[in-house]
Amino acid sequence: xxxxxxxxxxxxxxxxxxxxxxxxxxxxxxxxxxxxxxxxxxxxxxxxxxxxxxxxxxxxxxxxxxxxxxxxxxxxxxxxxxxxxxxxxxxxxxxxxxxxxxxxxxxxxxxxxxxxxxxxxxxxxxxxxxxxxxxxxxxxxxxxxxxxxxxxxxxxxxxxxxxxxxxxxxxxxxxxxxxxxxxxxxxxxxx
Amino acid sequence: xxxxxxxxxxxxxxxxxxxxxxxxxxxxxxxxxxxxxxxxxxxxxxxxxxxxxxxxxxxxxxxxxxxxxxxxxxxxxxxxxxxxxxxxxxxxxxxxxxxxxxxxxxxxxxxxxxxxxxxxxxxxxxxxxxxxxxxxxxxxxxxxxxxxxxxxxxxxxxxxxxxxxxxxxxxxxxxxxxxxxxxxxxxxxxxxxxxxxxxxxxxxxxxxxxxxxxxxxxxxxxxxxxxxxxxxxxxxxxxxxxxxxxxxxxxxxxxxxxxxxxxxxxxxxxxxxxxxxxxxxxxxxxxxxxxxxxxxxxxxxxxxxxxxxxxxxxxxxxxxxxxxxxxxxxxxxxxxxxxxxxxxxxxxxxxxxxxxxxxxxxxxxxxxxxxxxxxxxxxxxxxxxxxxxxxxxxxxxxxxxxxxxxxxxxxxxxxxxxxxxxxxxxxxxxxxxxxxxxxxxxxxxxxxxxxxxxxxxxxxxxxxxxxxxxxxxxxxxxxxxxxxxxxxxxxxxxxxxxxxxxxxxxxxxxxxxxxxxxxxxxxxxxxxxxxxxxxxxxxxxxxxxxxxxxxxxxxxxxxxxxxxxxxxxxxxxxxxxxxxxxxxxxx
Numbered sequence: 001x002x003x004x005x006x007x008x009x010x011x012x013x014x015x016x017x018x019x020x021x022x023x024x025x026x027x028x029x030x031x032x033x034x035x036x037x038x039x040x041x042x043x044x045x046x047x048x049x050x051x052x053x054x055x056x057x058x059x060x061x062x063x064x065x066x067x068x069x070x071x072x073x074x075x076x077x078x079x080x081x082x083x084x085x086x087x088x089x090x091x092x093x094x095x096x097x098x099x100x101x102x103x104x105x106x107x108x109x110x111x112x113x114x115x116x117x118x119x120x121x122x123x124x125x126x127x128x129x130x131x132x133x134x135x136x137x138x139x140x141x142x143x144x145x146x147x148x149x150x151x152x153x154x155x156x157x158x159x160x161x162x163x164x165x166x167x168x169x170x171x172x173x174x175x176x177x178x179x180x181x182x183x184x185x186x187x188x189x190x191x
Numbered sequence: 192x193x194x195x196x197x198x199x200x201x202x203x204x205x206x207x208x209x210x211x212x213x214x215x216x217x218x219x220x221x222x223x224x225x226x227x228x229x230x231x232x233x234x235x236x237x238x239x240x241x242x243x244x245x246x247x248x249x250x251x252x253x254x255x256x257x258x259x260x261x262x263x264x265x266x267x268x269x270x271x272x273x274x275x276x277x278x279x280x281x282x283x284x285x286x287x288x289x290x291x292x293x294x295x296x297x298x299x300x301x302x303x304x305x306x307x308x309x310x311x312x313x314x315x316x317x318x319x320x321x322x323x324x325x326x327x328x329x330x331x332x333x334x335x336x337x338x339x340x341x342x343x344x345x346x347x348x349x350x351x352x353x354x355x356x357x358x359x360x361x362x363x364x365x366x367x368x369x370x371x372x373x374x375x376x377x378x379x380x381x382x383x384x385x386x387x388x389x390x391x392x393x394x395x396x397x398x399x400x401x402x403x404x405x406x407x408x409x410x411x412x413x414x415x416x417x418x419x420x421x422x423x424x425x426x427x428x429x430x431x432x433x434x435x436x437x438x439x440x441x442x443x444x445x446x447x448x449x450x451x452x453x454x455x456x457x458x459x460x461x462x463x464x465x466x467x468x469x470x471x472x473x474x475x476x477x478x479x480x481x482x483x484x485x486x487x488x489x490x491x492x493x494x495x496x497x498x499x500x501x502x503x504x505x506x507x508x509x510x511x512x513x514x515x516x517x518x519x520x521x522x523x524x525x526x527x528x529x530x531x532x533x534x535x536x537x538x539x540x541x542x543x544x545x546x547x548x549x550x551x552x553x554x555x556x557x558x559x560x561x562x563x564x565x566x567x568x569x570x571x572x573x574x575x576x577x578x579x580x581x582x583x584x585x586x587x588x589x590x591x592x593x594x595x596x597x598x599x600x601x602x603x604x605x606x607x608x609x610x611x612x613x614x615x616x617x618x619x620x621x622x623x624x625x626x627x628x629x630x631x632x633x634x635x636x637x638x639x640x641x642x643x644x645x646x647x648x649x650x651x652x653x654x655x656x657x658x659x660x661x662x663x664x665x666x667x668x669x670x671x672x673x674x675x676x677x678x679x680x681x682x683x684x685x686x687x688x689x690x691x692x693x694x695x696x697x698x699x700x701x702x703x704x705x706x707x708x709x710x711x712x713x714x715x716x717x718x719x720x721x722x723x724x725x726x727x728x729x730x731x732x733x734x735x736x737x738x739x740x741x742x743x744x745x746x747x748x749x750x751x752x753x754x755x756x757x758x759x760x761x762x763x764x765x766x767x768x769x770x771x772x773x774x775x776x777x778x
Contacts, residue, residue, distance in 0.1 A: 012529065013531065022195075022357075025195050025357055026195060029193070029195050029359055034358075034359060035195060035357070035358060035359060036323070036356060036357065036358045037195075037356060037357040037358070038352055038355065038356040038357075039355060040299045040300075040351065040355065046531035046532055046533065046534060046559070046562070047529070047531055047532045047534075047740055048529055048530055048531035048532075049528075049529040060358075061431040061432070061434040061435040062428075062431045062432050062434075062435040062500070062501050063323075063352050063353075063356035063357075063358070063428065063431065064352065064500055064501075066435060066436070066500065066501040066502050066505075067500065067501075067502035067517065067520060068502070068517065068518060068520055068521075079526055079527070079529075080529070082523060082524075082526065083523065083526055085521060085523055086520035086521050086522075086523060087520075088521075102743055103527040103528065103529040104529075104530065104532055104565070104566070104738060104740070105527045105528070106527055106743075106744075107735070107738075107740065107742065107743045107744060108567060108735050108738070108744060109732070109735065109744030109746060109753060111527045112746075112750075113527075114524070114526060114527070120523075120524070124521065
C-alpha cells in the first residue's frame with residue numbers, strides 16, 4: 001500500500017486531537033484523495049490516552065493504520081508521543097508538542113514523569129521535530145492555538161499545496177478565531 | 192456534492208434522504224451521534240427516549256402510522272429493546288422501520304462485546320452491514336426499501352470503527368412520493384394475541400427464505416474474483432481489513448449479513464480452491480456456511496475476542512502460508528498508564544471518597560461515575576448493566592446478616608435511574624430491601640457526551656421540556672426516607688450517608704449538583720479557583736485522596752517530601768479538597 005500515507009495523532013483526551021484530525025481529513029479530500037479516519041470517543045475523552053488515525057491515497061481500505069505502517073506521528077503530548085512509536089514504520093517522521101500532562105499516578109506522587117523522552121524518540125526516529133507549541137502560540141497571540149502551530153509544522157512534511165490547508169482551516173475554524181489560527185499555521189509551517 | 196462524514200453522520204443523512212419522519216434513541220457509545228445529527232434535519236421528528244425499549248416502541252408506533260421510522264442504540268441497548276423487536280418481526284411494518292445497532296468490538300466504551308448479528312437471526316429479520324460512511328448512507332436508504340418490500344423491520348449494524356470512522360460521502364436528494372401517514376386499522380396483523388401470532392409466524396419464516404433468495408442478486412452482496420487460490424467471505428469493516436491485509440484474495444462482501452444468500456455463497460465457494468470466513472466476534476457466518484455443508488476455515492485461525500485489524504488478519508493467515516508473520520512491534524519503555532478520570536470539579540468525586548472512607552460495598556451502574564472504581568477512590572464493587580445497581584443491592588442485602596447489610600450502597604446517575612433504575616427502585620421499596628441508594632443527579636446524560644434526558648429540562652432539539660421530579664418520583668415509588676444533599680458539602684454528605692446506611696430500611700440520597708461540563712442558565716457555575724498556600728501545606732497528601740486531576744504532588748529536591756499544587760487552569764473551585772485539608776492550606 002505504498003500509495004497510502006498514514007498519519008497518527010496522539011495525545012490526552014480534551015487536547016484537540018479530534019479537531020486536528022478533522023482538518024487533516026478535509027485537506028486530503030480537497031486535494032482529491034480518498035480519505036479515511038478513525039478514533040475512539042467515550043471513555044477516552046476524560047483525560048485518557050487518545051489516538052486518531054488518518055489515511056489518504058488513491059483508494060484507502062482500512063480506517064485504522066496497520067501496525068508498524070505509520071508515516072507521520074503528530075503528538076500533542078510528549079509521553080503519549082513516545083507511547084505510540086510502535087505504530088510507526090522505520091524512518092517515519094515525528095512532530096510533537098513539548099508539552100507534558102501528568103497521568104493520575106504522577107499527580108498522586110506514585111510515579112514520576114519519565115525523563116529523557118526527547119532523546120529516546122530521536123534515537124528511534126531522527127526525523128523528529130519537537131515544537132514549543134505553547135510559547136510559539138503565545139507569540140502568535142494566543143496560547144490556545146498551539147495545535148495549529150503544530151499542524152503547520154506537520155503540513156511541511158506532507159506534499160499537498162498550501163492552499164488546501166488554508167481552505168480547510170477556513171472551513172473548520174470559527175470566523176472570529178480564523179486570523180490568529182492562520183498566523184499560528186504560518187508560524188508552524190516556517191519551522 | 193461530496194463531504195467527509197462519520198458513519199453516524201452518514202446514517203443520519205441516509206435517514207433524511209430516505210424520507211424518515213420519526214426517529215428515537217437512547218444515547219450509547221458508539222451510536223449516540225446518529226440522533227444528534229438526525230436532529231439537524233427539520234423534516235424529522237427526532238427525540239431521546241428514556242431507554243432503548245421505549246425508543247424502539249416509538250419507532251414501531253410511527254411505522255404503524257405509516258411513516259418511515261428509525262430507532263438507534265448501542266449493542267447492549269438491543270437487550271433492553273429485545274421484547275418489542277421480536278414481536279415487531281411478527282407484526283411487520285406500516286412505513287419502513289429500521290433499527291440501527293452500533294456494536295463495540297474491543298469494548299472501547301462498553302461492558303461486553305456481544306455480536307448483534309445474532310439478534311437478526313434470533314428475531315428473524317434482515318440485517319445490513321455497511322463498510323464505510325458512503326455505505327452507511329446508501330444502506331440506510333436501502334434498509335427502508337427492504338423493510339417496506341418485505342414487510343419487516345430491518346436492522347442496520349454498525350460498529351465503533353464504522354460509526355466513529357470518517358470517509359467521503361456523495362450526498363443525494365431525499366426521496367419523494369412516499370405515502371402520507373394515516374391510521375389504517377388492521378388488528379389481525381398488529382394485535383399479537385396467540386391466534387393472530389400463529390397466523391403471522393409462518394409468514395415470518397417464509398419471509399426470511401424469500402429474503403435469502405433476494406440476497407442472491409442484491410448488488411450489495413458482491414463477489415470480487417482475484418486469486419483462484421483462496422476466497423474470503425467477509426462484511427462491514429472487516430472487508431476493509433481483508434482488502435488491506437490480503438490484497439490478492441477473492442472476496443465475497445456481504446452487505447446483507449442475514450439472511451445469507453445461499454446460492455451466491457455456493458457459487459463463490461465453487462470458484463475458489465480454499466474458502467475462509469473472516470469476521471469479528473462470533474462465528475456467525477461461519478456456522479451457517481458450515482451447516483450448508485461447505486468446507487470453510489474461520490475461527491480456527493481468526494480470534495474470537497476483540498477487534499480485528501489488518502495486522503491481526505495478517506498474523507492469522509501467516510499460519511496458512513498465505514501471509515508472512517508481521518514483524519514484532521518496536522519495544523518502548525514501560526510508561527505510567529493514562530486511564531480516563533472524572534473531570535476536575537465533578538460532583539461525583541466527593542461521594543465516592545466518602546463511600547471509600549465508610550467502607551461501603553458499592554453496587555455500581557453505567558455512567559461517568561463507574562470511574563469511581565478507579566484508584567484512589569476505589570469505591571465500586573459491582574457493575575453489570577443499566578439499572579442493575581439498585582436491584583443488585585436489593586438482592587445482595589437479602590443474602591447478608593444485618594450488620595453487613597448496612598454497608599450496601601447502590602450508586603446510579605439520573606439518566607440511568609430513569610432508563611431502568613425506576614423499576615429496580617420500585618422492587619426495592621415494594622419488597623422492603625434495606626439498602627441505601629444514591630442517585631447522583633447531575634441533570635444530564637454525561638458519559639455519552641452530555642445528552643438531555645427527561646429530568647434535564649430540555650429535549651434533543653434544545654427546547655424546554657417538563658422535568659421529572661426525581662425526589663417526588665422516589666417517594667411515589669414508596670421510599671419513605673429521601674434525603675437531598677449537596678455533594679460538594681462533605682460533612683453534610685457524610686452525615687446523610689452515615690444515617691441512611693445505618694437505617695434498616697430502604698432509603699435514597701439524591702445529590703443536587705449539575706455536571707461541571709454543562710453550561711447555561713441554572714446549570715454549572717464555576718467557583719473561586721483555589722490555591723495551595725505553600726507555607727501552610729505540610730505535605731500530608733490528604734487532598735490527593737480524591738484523585739482530582741487539578742491537584743498535583745510536587746516532590747522536593749530529595750524526592751521524599753513534597754507539597755500539593757493546584758493547577759489554576761483546571762480547578763473549578765468545588766472546594767472538596769479544601770474540606771479535607773486539616774491545615775487550612777487550600778485557599
